[in-house]
Amino acid sequence: MSRTVIVFGAKGFIGRCVTAALTADGWCCIGVDRHGRATGGAGDVGGPYYSGNDWSSAALSRFLRACGPAVIVNAVGASWSTDPSVVRRDNVVWPCRLAEACELSGTTESILHLGSSHEYRDTAPGVPVSEASVLAPVTEYGKSKVRGASYLVRAAHRMNRPVTLIRAFNVIGPGHGTQGVWAAAAGLYRAAVEAGSDQVVANVPLPETARDLIDVRDVAGLVSLAARRPGPAVAAYNAASGTATSIGRLFEAFAEQTGIPCRLARSPDGLRTGSTWQCADVSRAATHLGWMRRFTLTDSISAALALDAATPAALG
Structure with a gap:
């Protein structure tokens, strides 16, 4: 070959x-x-x-x-x-x-x-x-x-x-795009770390929704x-x-990694249809x-937060 x-x-x-x-x-x-x-x-x-x-x-x-x-x-x-x-x-x-x-x-x-x-x-x-x-x-x-x-x-x-x-x-992981819950979480926490914020507020309509993160x-x-x-x-x-990881657990993991607590706002904005559990x-x-x-979830969060904020996120 x-x-x-x-x-x-x-x-x-x-x-x-x-x-x-x-x-x-x-x-x-x-x-x-x-x-x-x-x-x-x-x-x-x-x-x-x-x-x-x-x-x-x-x-x-x-x-x-x-x-x-x-x-x-x-x-x-x-x-x-x-x-x-x-x-x-x-x-x-x-x-x-x-x-x-x-x-x-x-x-x-x-x-x-x-x-x-x-x-x-x-x-x-x-x-x-x-x-x-x-x-x-x-x-x-x-x-x-x-x-x-x-x-x-x-x-x-x-x-x-x-x-x-x-x-x-x-x-x-590192170099994420701009769409989806992972990109939203990583973007919120990177901005909070850079600004020295004491809390992150995230719009998560259904934090119990579980996805398989890789x-x-x-x-x-x-x-x-x-x-x-x-x-x-x-x-x-x-x-x-x-492994099925809930969206709520994902934000908890970011909070544990950064020491910045997160408040989840259950706004219906951005609510998506589809399965509530996936593995x-x-x-x-x-x-x-x-x-x-x-790579564990902790590894992925560490790599995403360490990434230079200027790194292009556009899809190829």
Whole structure:
């Protein structure tokens, strides 16, 4: 198998860590951002890599051929609360174009796609989600992720190449984006630490809501292991901690780390529908790839609070 890997979305929250993990694992790693700018000496993607809804599969296929045989990692993706048109562009149109380019290039060794826990249906409290669980998303975001992944799966089947789906749960850690409860908590506490505040007030409609929180560096570690062992025609792995953590407990952990107490305001503003409890079964990744979580919630909070406030948080 080729030791070249091309990471699309290499400047994003997850993509940055994935690129670093693959490089540390000995891969010749070519990182491409959403504007077609590439690292690793490959030259930029020629043609309109990103221009509105124009994702050129022809330009992408030429770029892939120039890079030679390679593993393709798709870490491009819009966050679930982004504008619907952006969600469609990044989660549906882009993987469709990438799938076309992989087929046209003839140089794709395997495909690895970063998916989402939102692809599963709502979960019942106390029942961890396994990779065998039904894909029945209830949100438009989840549906977009399922649809986008399907293009890459079908392309891999036609090429007779393996495809691996990494379904990430609630990703936390350093370099977080701007969306979601983790970004809100980290942003509030970093601002409070810098200002010397004696209390944080957070709008949390349902603090008892539980999510499976996983450090971005652990997600990257799973991607690196999966890239080395692509496995069967289609493989899927949950990237998660295997632990359900309530939103209230998350803020408590920030308070313990900083010594700044938090008052939770149960305002209905920002209330979201969906499952109130979520946790993943991570035994498949452990059994098949030897993967295990390395970073605790305390580790993630420490890394996020230590991060320079000027670090870009934009997705790639």
